[in-house]
Amino acid sequence: MNEVAGVSHRPLRITALVKQVPKGDHSGRLDADGRLERAGAVTEMNPWCRRAVAQAVRLAGESGGRSTAVTMGPPAAADVLREAVAWGMDDAVHLSDRALAGSDCLVTARALAATIGTLGATDLILVGASSVDGSTGAVGTMIAELLGLPYVGPVLAVEPEPGDSPAGTPAGEQAVRLRATVQHDDWTESVVVDLPAVVAVAERSCNPCKAPAETWPPEDVVRRISTADLNPGSWGLAGSPTKVAGVRPVELTREPVIFRGTPQVQVSRAIAELRARGCLDELELLTESDEVVPPPGQEQPEVVVLVGPGPEAGIRALVGAAAVLAAGAGGSVTAVRTDGGADAPDLSRWGADAVVTLTSDEPRPAASALAEWMAARSPWAVLGAALPWDREVLARLAVAFGAGLMSDLVSLRVDGTRLTGLKPSGGGTLAEIVSHGLPQIATLRTGMLPLRKPRHSERAPHTVLSVPPDPAIERTDRSSGGEGDALDRAEVVIGVGRGVDPARYAELEPMRVLLGAELAATRKVTDQGWMAHGRQLGITGRSVAPRMYFAIGLSGNLNHLAGASRAGTVLAINTDPAAEIFAHCDVGLVADWQEVMPHLINGLSLLDGLRVRGATAE
Numbered sequence: 001m002n003e004v005a006g007v008s009h010r011p012l013r014i015t016a017l018v019k020q021v022p023k024g025d026h027s028g029r030l031d032a033d034g035r036l037e038r039a040g041a042v043t044e045m046n047p048w049c050r051r052a053v054a055q056a057v058r059l060a061g062e063s064g065g066r067s068t069a070v071t072m073g074p075p076a077a078a079d080v081l082r083e084a085v086a087w088g089m090d091d092a093v094h095l096s097d098r099a100l101a102g103s104d105c106l107v108t109a110r111a112l113a114a115t116i117g118t119l120g121a122t123d124l125i126l127v128g129a130s131s132v133d134g135s136t137g138a139v140g141t142m143i144a145e146l147l148g149l150p151y152v153g154p155v156l157a158v159e160p161e162p163g164d165s166p167a168g169t170p171a172g173e174q175a176v177r178l179r180a181t182v183q184h185d186d187w188t189e190s191v192v193v194d195l196p197a198v199v200a201v202a203e204r205s206c207n208p209c210k211a212p213a214e215t216w217p218p219e220d221v222v223r224r225i226s227t228a229d230l231n232p233g234s235w236g237l238a239g240s241p242t243k244v245a246g247v248r249p250v251e252l253t254r255e256p257v258i259f260r261g262t263p264q265v266q267v268s269r270a271i272a273e274l275r276a277r278g279c280l281d282e283l284e285l286l287t288e289s290d291e292v293v294p295p296p297g298q299e300q301p302e303v304v305v306l307v308g309p310g311p312e313a314g315i316r317a318l319v320g321a322a323a324v325l326a327a328g329a330g331g332s333v334t335a336v337r338t339d340g341g342a343d344a345p346d347l348s349r350w351g352a353d354a355v356v357t358l359t360s361d362e363p364r365p366a367a368s369a370l371a372e373w374m375a376a377r378s379p380w381a382v383l384g385a386a387l388p389w390d391r392e393v394l395a396r397l398a399v400a401f402g403a404g405l406m407s408d409l410v411s412l413r414v415d416g417t418r419l420t421g422l423k424p425s426g427g428g429t430l431a432e433i434v435s436h437g438l439p440q441i442a443t444l445r446t447g448m449l450p451l452r453k454p455r456h457s458e459r460a461p462h463t464v465l466s467v468p469p470d471p472a473i474e475r476t477d478r479s480s481g482g483e484g485d486a487l488d489r490a491e492v493v494i495g496v497g498r499g500v501d502p503a504r505y506a507e508l509e510p511m512r513v514l515l516g517a518e519l520a521a522t523r524k525v526t527d528q529g530w531m532a533h534g535r536q537l538g539i540t541g542r543s544v545a546p547r548m549y550f551a552i553g554l555s556g557n558l559n560h561l562a563g564a565s566r567a568g569t570v571l572a573i574n575t576d577p578a579a580e581i582f583a584h585c586d587v588g589l590v591a592d593w594q595e596v597m598p599h600l601i602n603g604l605s606l607l608d609g610l611r612v613r614g615a616t617a618e
Contacts, residue, residue: 010176011065012160012195015116016056016126017140018049018069018084020077021133045080047527048128050208051201055158056126057088058206063160065123066090070115072100072108081222086211093119097226102237105395106404109142114230116147122196123176129154129200137200138405141395144198150364150472151392152193153200155180160195183533184388194472204529241404241437245420247429254570258577258588266589267599270571271607273587279548279569280607293320293351293455294327301331301380304439305352307342308361308389313489314446315342315385316350321412321449322383323351328414331380336370336465338389348460351452355460360467363389367396369467374401379439381419383412386443394441403437410448410543410562424539424562447488447543448566487535492517493546495537495564497554499574500593502530507594508552511601520544522560537563552593556581 023042045053053069060067068091069084071077081092095115103111116122125147127140144151158180177194183202193199227235237243257273259266274280305322307315322333335352337344338361347355356373358366370393374382382397384390386408398405406412409421410430419440425431435441487493492515494508505519512519521531523538537544538560549567553574554560561584564570572585573593582588589596 010063012059012063012123012176013065013121014056014060014067014124014126015119015122016049016052016067016069016084016089017112017128017143018053018071018080019046019128019131020044020071020073020080021046021131043076043079045083045209046128046131046133047208048130048132048201048203049080050128050210051203051205052126052128053084053087053089053209054206055201056124057209059124059158059160060090061088068093068119070095070112070119072096072103072111072115078219078222078224079216082216082219083211083213084209085217085221086215087209092222094222094224095226096224097228097235099227099235102240102243103235104240104242104404105138105407106142106242106398106402107235107240109139109146109399110233111227111230111235112139113143113146114233115225116143118225118229124178124195125149125198127153127198127200129202137391138395138398138407140198140200141392142399142405144364145367145396145399147196147198149196149198150193150470151198151200152178152180152182152191152473153198154183154202154205155191155199156183156188156202156205157181158199158201158205161192189475190477192474192476197472203527203533241402242406242433242435245432245434247425247431248422249429254584254586256582256585256588258582258590260577260590263589263591263595264599266591267596267603270587270589270600271603274569274571275607277569277586279586280604290453291450292453293349294323295455296353296457297327297332298330299332301326301329302377303329303331303333304374304379304382305333305335306382306384306390306393307335307337307347308384308387308393309338309341310385310387310390310446311488312342313451314387316346316454317446317449317451318383318385318444319347319350319352320452321444324452325381325383325412325414325419326351326353329380329417334379335460338366344462345459348457349454351455352460355462357462357464358467359464360469361389362467362470362473363392364396364473365470366467367393367400369465371397371400373465374439381440381442383441384443386445391443394443398437398441401437401439401441403439403441404435406433406435406440406442408539409433409442409444410565412442412444424559445543447545447563487518487520487542487544490516490518490544491547492550493520493537493544493548493564493567494518494550494552495520495522495554495560496525496531496552497522497560498524498528499553499555500525502528504594505530507597511550511597511604514601514605515548517550520564522554522557539563551581551585554581555579556584558584 023044056067069089072095130137303326332353334354335347336356344355412421421433422430526536545566551572570585572581572588
């Protein structure tokens with residue numbers, strides 16, 4: 001037995017999954033087979049995986065256990081394992097086989113789960129919460145479903161403690177459980193989970209594994225295996241139910257007007273330009289659409305839409321999008337809600353033709369109950385928001401049906417008898433994703449969807465689906481950090497980059513109050529801990545569609561701008577006239593934001609009809 005934080009428990013056997021990704025911003029270009037082009041790219045360990053390795057080394061060391069790093073990828077991916085071993089991992093296993101090229105999330109999860117199965121008993125599987133090149137966040141959950149394990153994440157803190165052992169358990173096999181702090185967008189909760197389990201590690205959970213290349217051991221420390229060492233399976237593109245059908249550039253519809261001169265002159269000219277464009281009229285939600293939610297259709301084909309915990313505006317947009325897709329296919333929408341969530345009458349007006357209420361929102365038993373319920377109905381599609389609860393439930397359903405998952409889509413349309421979605425893929429491109437499985441399963445970024453006018457509808461038929469609790473997970477304290485949907489429904493968003501010193505954020509407060517705005521940030525800002533993770537916009541963050549977006553002190557990285565591409569008007573302030581943001585804004589000011597801000601606040605405060613309802617200037 002070993003002592004950790006004054007508590008005795010047995011040594012832990014830990015597996016950390018790591019991934020090699022392009023360093024920095026990748027091009028987003030795909031080859032003829034729909035695979036990310038990596039030739040010539042500088043690569044590194046995925047930033048989230050660095051925390052998984054660091055936690056694995058710590059937990060194994062403190063418990064007197066053993067840690068193993070596993071990756072799947074081409075021969076060069078062995079480098080991330082060498083770095084993991086240099087950091088302190090005991091073993092490293094590299095699954096590498098040309099047959100795996102082009103594997104989607106589901107096939108990747110199957111291959112990694114099979115690889116984990118070759119390692120013997122494992123107490124804990126640690127994964128990164130996401131990846132910078134794919135941003136699916138689904139592989140860890142799919143592995144948990146394939147192995148029949150609970151899943152928790154992303155976690156900020158995690159510590160083992162003794163658990164209750166069944167009668168007759170050998171002394172050396174004492175049960176262990178983990179106590180973890182789970183990070184949500186703007187709140188946290190304490191979770192206790194029985195082992196074995198899969199745990200996703202948040203970026204700010206600990207210092208990352210970063211070992212200099214000169215300290216890496218030789219490649220022979222890595223044990224290499226291929227698909228021949230696994231049970232027979234269908235791998236690569238051939239076995240993947242979801243595929244990339246093509247890549248298209250993001251359409252640039254803005255015509256930038258860039259001003260120079262003294263800050264006062266620039267601001268005066270910028271406000272005149274915004275007024276001429278009508279941007280400073282009475283603010284209304286850009287996402288409001290003149291289209292009304294389609295009327296109810298035939299029962300089949302059926303689109304099931306998950307209505308989990310989340311902002312009302314996002315739920316309304318998601319259900320409306322499901323109704324449009326169902327209408328395009330000549331079918332209907334069934335909304336599956338968690339108890340205490342959106343009301344059935346509202347869901348009916350927003351686009352649901354029937355409503356099902358789950359008696360528990362624990363993701364693993366909810367997915368199991370839904371899989372049984374869906375098997376008898378054979379729905380055509382299952383949709384959810386790109387939020388933690390929906391992602392876990394849909395990832396588990398994708399495994400249960402072998403259907404794959406189209407994740408983090410910004411749009412979805414009916415193309416014949418199939419659905420086709422678009423997803424940001426880096427470098428200012430959108431990947432066109434299709435699914436050949438049934439049902440077609442997808443998560444959507446609700447901030448990118450329009451809010452359609454509610455329809456006049458009778459109350460939808462309502463049934464209850466019993467869901468047992470999850471005996472492996474206990475959720476306790478929740479700590480709220482604010483209003484969860486405030487950023488999603490903000491009419492004005494002020495986005496800050498690393499060009500804004502966090503010590504000077506208070507200087508933005510007068511404009512934020514004047515406009516009733518919400519603050520957002522680039523990934524580099526949230527990586528530094530200067531703003532909450534839930535405030536991050538971009539491919540690996542949130543997507544919003546405000547009336548106005550103020551881009552202050554940010555370079556204009558396309559991966560960030562993907563999260564604000566539907567903003568009505570973008571006003572950028574940057575001292576660098578060559579900054580990329582000036583190619584993707586409507587109005588640009590080449591100046592120091594600190595010199596511009598007082599003039600901008602003064603000029604805006606003099607305008608009539610500008611303030612958002614409820615906002616008061618100080």
